[in-house]
Amino acid sequence: MLLSVGVGVTALTATSGAATSRVARGISTPAPVCQKVTASKTTCVTWSVRDTWAGHGPVVALLDFHPLGxxxxxxxxxxxxRTAATILGLYPGYEGPGVTTQPRGPEAVPSSGIGRLLATFNSGFYEHDAAAGFYTNHTLYFPMVKGLATVVRYTNGTVGITQWAGGPNxxxxxxxxxxxxxxLVDNSVATPATANDFAWGLTLYGAxxxxxxxxxxxxxxxxxxxxxPAQTAASMAAIMVQLHSVRAMELDINPEWPIFVTxxxxxxxxxxxxxxxxxxxPNRFLYSSTKDFFAVFLSRHPGEAQPW
Known part of the structure; x- marks a missing residue:
């Protein structure tokens, strides 16, 4: 949804095109993506609530826009x-994240969680392409690497994206x-490393x-x-900044992998x-998946175990 405004706005719309949702005070909502058209006019793209059936206020919202520049x-x-209302689960596929002797689990959205499933989306690189830590369901598949971007879910129910400063466990x-x-982004700006595309994965045909x-x-x-599509590391970082990310990490690249399903x-x-x-x-991850992936579920209480 596009709005032309003189100042910033915060609005959510239902995916059916219904009137703007009224959200209870104290519930986080996503900020619109605004771009200055003229000196006096700003065009804003607002988010649409997808999972209105969940009944917990805005939980998952969607937006598409033309990136600035x-x-x-x-x-x-x-x-x-909205992390306060959800569980972020991580699941190995039958190949990704890499060769392991550890049990891989369901390799798909588990049946125990499908009644609460809100969204699924792609994860990161194969281990043989970029060594990186992978820990889920009390199992360390690959050791953590100091200095790498890491999405973490904690026992208190919060989620963070950070530069890993700890050890291998x-x-x-x-x-x-x-x-x-x-x-990719730190302190709301692109990191200097984004200037070097060779550091951000092998691309199709070297593009x-x-x-x-x-x-x-x-x-x-x-x-x-x-x-x-058509993103360098630097331009992808710019998109994440436009979306109000304080910190961000690159996930998978090339046409075969990016996906977000609600x-x-x-x-x-x-x-x-x-x-x-x-x-x-759209039904990827409901059946056995090649690569690892993330799944988002409604939470019953902070810090509960992910469905498995």
Whole structure:
């Protein structure tokens, strides 16, 4: 939804096109993405609530927009996740994140969580492409690497994106941790490393601008996923900054992988492919998946174990 305003606005709309949602005070909502058109006019794109059936205020919201300064026709797709109401689960696929002797688990959204499933989205690189830590369901598949960007879910129910400063083991306060490359955004600005595209993964045909995805966190501790075609590391970082990420990390790249799916009702009813990537299908992750992935569930209490 586009709004032309003189000052910043915060609004949420239902995906059906209904009137702006009224949100109870104290519940986090995502900030609109605003761009200055003229000296006196700012155009804002607002988020649409996807999971109205969940009944917990805005939990997952969607937005697509033309990124500032990018060629005409480029569209970025974003998903916002309210962490206070959700569980961020991490699941190995039957190949990703890499070769391991550890049990891989369901390799798909587990049946024990499908009634509370809100969204699924892609994870990061294979281990053989970029060594990185991977910890979930009390199992360390690959040791943590100091200095890498890491999404962490803690036992108190909060989620963080940080530059890992600890050792190879996550520690007792960590429920889930997934690393991938250095931070893409830190302190709300692109990191200097984004100037070197060679540091951000091998691309299809060696092209610098390809499909990329990233995961950020806003000032309120909520998650922001984004994916877009024709992106360099620097331009993807700029998208995450436009989406109000305080910190962000790159996830998977190239056309085969970026995906974000939401569901029209409990039980993974009517999955919707919310990133317009023609290489994806909406029911991916409901069946055995090649690569590891994230799943978002409604939470019953802070710090509960992810469905398995």
């Amino acid at each position: 990018q060629p005409a026709g480029v569209v970025a797709y974003a998903g916002w996740i 996550p520690g007792p306060t960590v429920l889930m941790a997934r690393q991938n490359l250095p931070l 610098p601008a390809v499909w990329r995805s990233a995961l950020g966190i806003d000032k309120n501790g909520n998650l922001i996923y984004a994916a877009a 569901y029209a009702g409990p039980g993974a009813r009517s999955p919707s492919l919310d990133v317009a990537n023609p290489n994806q299908i």
